[in-house]
Amino acid sequence: MDLVELLQQAQRLTNETKMDTEMPGVERTMSQVLQATQELHSRVTQTGTNDLQAHILLGSKGVDLPRLTQKLETLSARQSFEPLDPVTDTDVQGYLKNERENAILSVIEETNRSIFECVNRQKWRCVYAEWGEDKEALLNALVGPSQQDFPGVQRQMVPTSMADEPTPFTRMTAIQQLYAKHITAYNESVIQGTQHPKLVSTLSKLAADSFDDPQVSEMWSVLEFMSAVSQVTRSNDPIKNRQSPEFVQQARTYLELRYKTYMNRVIEKNLALARRGGIPDVYHLVSSYVAVTFQKPQSLYGLLDVNNGRPLWPLVYYSLRSGDMGAAIRYLKESGTCPDLVKLMTLQKMGSNDTSTAKLEGQLKLEYSSNMNDCTDSYKRAVFVIMLACDTHDSHGELLSSIDDFLWIQLSTLRVEGKRDYNNDQLTYSDLQMLILEKYGENYFNAREKAPLYFQVLTLTGQFESALEFLARTEINRPHAVHMAIALNELAMLGSPRSISEPLLSSESNDPKPMKRLNLVRLAIMYAKCFEQTDTEQALQYYYLLRDFKCEDGINALLSCASDLIVENCDAKMLELVFGVEDEHNSFRRSGGIIEKFHTADCDKYLLADMVGDELSKRSNYESAIALFFIAGQLEKVVRLVCSLLSQVVHQPAREGSIRERLGVITARLDTALVERKKDVDPHLIVTYTMLAQLMEFFDHYHAGASGLAAEIVTQNHIIPTSPLEVDECVINLKYMGPEVIKVLPDVLLASMNIVYEEYVNIRGTTGSGSVYGDDSKSDNKDSVLAHLRGRAKALTNLAACVSYRMPATTNQRLVQLEILMH
Known part of the structure; x- marks a missing residue:
């Protein structure tokens, strides 16, 4: 190709590329074209191919991307998710605007959180489901090899053997079984009318001998000691009986006996320092204990008087702490100090409450208020506070080493409600109970970890019901709480509500605060429900203990509980266990059965069978109701139910195992019974049944x-x-x-x-x-x-x-x- 042909070809291409528009042509040199190409390449490589493709895609859809970018840049998330600017108190519009936006933000945040939690739960649910399927697949894959796979391997069979006397399945623990055994023996003695010991003493001995738990044994010993009060009348309310001074004195005596035991243990560990001698009285016991306790010189700091080389007021205090006022008087007489206090102690020991005692007590209170505020001997202050029952706000922290010491001082400074001196701030029994139960409460005593301690404190302050309810909350202590409540109820010392439908712990308007009442029926049923299906006889033994309680409809609680038990588990085995075996000659008589042991004026097996039959008929379990009415001898009710059932199936063809076939057996038995007792049924009903x-x-x-x-x-x-x-x-x-x-x-x-x-x-x-x-x-x-x-x-x-x-x-x-x- 020569240059002429090349020029012609270029002209032809130029003519073909010319457009009809009147835009001027652009003429560029090769250097300009190269420069424009380089600028375009640099711009494309800087923005990236993705942005370029995005521009092309959005542009093809009619989206103005530069304008859209400007709009996005003008948007601000500050109004939706950033903290709001504070406004002044007088800016009402700004305040309302902030409140509205705060409400919107809180809704958004709560929704986000709930969505996140829901998604998280759904995720883990799916994960656990997949794990479960994988585990199931793995377990299904663990199939033992067959003999054909390993013909050379001989299988070795492991011999199994059963016990000579296999024990049946039970839901009762070993502790529950021990308790149930003694409850059964106690009920048998009550039914036979023989002499039987107190149940609280029997179960306390069981806890000490058979339970390998010293804390449980100690709880039972506290309850046994506090229930051994002579002046308990069954005609009065147990809650009001417990407000008497005898219970206060009983708690003090228990704490004093336990402290004497503690002093003996301390002396036995330090016999050389104690030098007790051979006279076993409180006087020498306290002297030896003080010798061991105050052997170091720094321990005598602040103590005022001395008796025979030992500090006087610790001797007097520990004598009172041990419950021996005679020893305290002896120490004071030997020292020759405080003759008025010795005289007051002597009068209180003799039980004198005349005007001379009150006058002497008033003089000593004046002396205490004027001289004891600056006394450095905490034991002397404590002795005066105990004898005069004053200054109850003094905590005596120097003397308290345990909760027993605190409780003993509080019990020692009590005054009876009727004899309270309103001119002074004195503590009453109700005040102490409220202090323990409401002011301090479970958190102060760390009751969750120290349940026996909190139980003992409540028991020693006469709050049996609150102590048992607290103990019954935990499964490990519930058996002990149930049997403690039963034992107290047998002694007529448990405060029960008027209605058995009350909560487990309740109070009445005329009860002294903060005393509560424990619903023993609810507690016993809750306890026995756990094993009534496997240990029915034991459950009925517990229900027999509720025979003195009445339901709202006047029915015996024993009958009500037994009725509920049979209704929930009504089968031939249960009926035979409860009502006995049917007599061959008389279908209305049954011999044996658990309920025969509990025969009373308000409870017999015929009345129970009638109650269960009525309840089953209400639940449309007519066949079982008919069986119960046969046991109860309620022939008319049997005829009514049979007529009702026959009217529904009499026209059907007989099929094996159908209700019509079973009704045929019932009608045959009913025909035999009607021969003897036709007069007990309404004649109109007889005509209907016959037809x-x-x-x-x-x-x-x-x-x-x-x-x-x-x-x-x-x-x-x-x-x-x-x-x-x-x-x-x-x-x-x-x-x-x-x-x-x-x-x-x-x-x-x-x-x-x-x-x-x-x-x-x-x-x-x-x-x-x-x-x-x-x-x-x-x-x-x-x-x-x-x-x-x-x-x-x-x-x-x-x-x-x-x-x-x-x-x-x-x-x-x-x-x-x-x-x-x-x-």
């Missing part, structure tokens, strides 16, 4: 194909007319029967009409004798027989129209249809 029994036999023949026997039954009972003239008589007879018979009447009419129609078809299709109404009938008698059958059919339709019962539409339609077919 249903006949109809049951009628349908048996009808379904078996014995039409003649079936027709004979209804004809003899005059329930179905044989001619239109008998319709009125049948209507009158039906009025004397119960609604159960009327309920079955549509099926009886249909069956009877089918029998008549079948007879009609057979006779009309024969030329000779084909009727049951005469073997010598000839062809000339055939029309009269057919007319008689048509009359019977007409009588059936007339009866269906005359009975005051709304027949089903299908029944009337079928009756009329068959009658028409016979014409």
Whole structure:
């Protein structure tokens, strides 16, 4: 190609690329084209190919990307998710705006959090489900090899053996079984009327001998000691009985005995320092204990008086702490100090409450208020506070080494409500109880970890019910709490609410604060429900302890609990266990059974069986109710239920295992019972039952194909007319029967009409004798027989129209249809 051809070709290309628009052509040199190409390349490589593709894509869809970018840049998330600017108190508009935006933000935040939690739960649920499927697949894969896979391997069978006396399955723990054994023995002694020890003493001895738990044994010992109060009257309310000074003194005595035991242990560990000697009295015990306790010189700092080389007031204090006021008087007399205090101690020991005692006590209180505020001897202050029952706000922290010491000082400074001196701030029994239960409470005593300690504090302050309710909260202590409550109730020392439907712990308006009442019935039922299915006899033993409680309807709590137990587990085994075995000669008598042991004026097995039968009938468990009514001897209730059931199934064909077949057994037993006790049942009910029994036999023949026997039954009972003239008589007879018979009447009419129609078809299709109404009938008698059958059919339709019962539409339609077919 020469240059001329190349020029022509370039001109032709130029002409082809020219556009019709009037835009001027751009002429660029090669250097300018190269420079523009380099600028475009640098711009594309800087923004990236992704941005370029995004520009191209959005531009093809009509989106102005630069303008959209400017709009996005103007958006600010500050108004939605950043903290709001504070506003002044007077800016109402700003305040309302901030509140509105705060509400919106809180809703958004709460929604986000809930969505996140929901998604998280759903995630873990799916994870756990997948893990479960994987574990199931792995376990299913762990199949033992077969003998064919390993023919050379001989399997070795491991011999198994059963115990000679296998124990049955039980839900009771070993501790519960020990308790139940003693409860059973106690109930037997009560039923037989023999002499029996206090239940609280028996169970306390059981805890000490059989339970390897010193804390449980100590709880029982505290309860036993506090319940050993002589002046307890069963006629009065236990809550009011417990407000007497005897309970305060009993708690003090227990703490004093326990402290003497503690002092003996300290002395036995330091016999060389104690030098006790051989006289076993409190005087020498305290002297030896003080010698051991105050052996170091720094321990005597602040103590004022000395007696025989030992500090005086610790001797007096520990004598009172041990419960021996005589020893305290002896120490004071030997030292010759405070003769007025010695005189007051002597009068209080003698139990004198005359005016001279009150006058002397007043003088000592004045002396205490004027001289004891700056006393450095804490033991001396404590002795005066205990003897004068004053300055109850003094905590005596220097002397308290345990909760027993605190409780003993509080009990020692109590004053009876009636004898309270209102001129001074004195502590009463109710104040102390409120201090322990409400002010300090469970958190102060760390009751969750130190349950026995908190139980003892409540028990020693006379709050048995609150202590037992607290103990019953934990499963490990619930058996002890239940039996402690039972033991106190047998002593008439447990405060119970008026109604057994009250909560576990409640109070009444006239009760002294903060005393509570414990619902023993609810507690015992809650405890026995755990094992009543496996250990029914033991559960009934616990229910027998509730025989003195009455339900709101006046029913014995024992009967109510036993009834609920049988209703929930009503089978032949349970009935035999509770009511015994049925007598062969009398179906209404049963011998044996647990409930016979608990026979009282308000509880016997016949009354219980009647209650259970009524409850089962309310729950539509009619067959079990019938069995219970047979046991209770309530023959009329049996007949009513049998009639109700027969009216529902009497028209059905007999099938093996059906309720109709079971009712056949019941009716046979009922017929035998009615022979002897027919007078105990309403005659109208007897008529209804007899008719249903006949109809049951009628349908048996009808379904078996014995039409003649079936027709004979209804004809003899005059329930179905044989001619239109008998319709009125049948209507009158039906009025004397119960609604159960009327309920079955549509099926009886249909069956009877089918029998008549079948007879009609057979006779009309024969030329000779084909009727049951005469073997010598000839062809000339055939029309009269057919007319008689048509009359019977007409009588059936007339009866269906005359009975005051709304027949089903299908029944009337079928009756009329068959009658028409016979014409």
